[in-house]
Amino acid sequence: MPDSVHLACIYIRERPGLRRYLTRMTGNLSMAEDLLHDTFLRVLDSDQSMGKVRDPRAYLLRSARNLALNALATQRRTPELSDLPEVAHPAPAVVERMIAREELLLVMRAIAGMPAKRREVFIMSRVDSLSYDQIAGRLGISRNTVMVQIVRALSDLRKILEM
Template identity: 35%
Template structure:
């Protein structure tokens, strides 16, 4: 590779070679060309933020993975937003939070969702049973057919992940 080649130059080459393909892939997933174009752009922005690219033998597979993760984040955000808006619909008009408060809540829910997505499925399930359902560790162990020690270790991992998300920005 010539000395003038930079990570941004390499991403530019990927963009030129694969942008149309990634847009079509995303359009099939999303059913909307404009959203597909937006997420395709986000895919390449994500690559730029990562800095150096790994040696890519299969660039389309790599791009598809990045784009699929962005799609999953979009779907998760939409689901959270829809659930929040549905809960707001049950409020009396005088109890309705301001637009600014609604946006802040949605951003906080999105951040929590990203942290929870970072946990493994089992750890996430244990954490949610404890924190949302209020089950004790022995109750969780019994419900899932695991030992209390496994529950304790999962909760420790979940708490560490949450702590890191809040305090180790």
């Protein structure tokens, strides 16, 4: 299974448990949600492939724990929010990052929810950058079937993102 789909499946399966773990660890639901997303973004950005990790759950728990410990240490070194002057608006980069994170999660969920053949064709096209003819040859299907699956996958993603 391609790594991005594998990661999306792991995300859907492990998110609730990691969220509870981080909430207990930090005592702050908002911080736990941020750390949870940062954990998956770190894995997504890393050079390591989740397919090569023997125990993905343990790997994610360790990554989440390390991020939480770093955040808590930073929080202890940082003055209380009430001691800081008020800021009119958050930095645009922060807002853009939050939006990108939410869109990434929507796309990951949508890809993971696609029928297996459609997901496989979509990943081979958009992630592996294979041509329609290459995909058709590898999967033993017609080029037209590949095109139909890509159109349906893009339609599925468009519907999700428009919501």
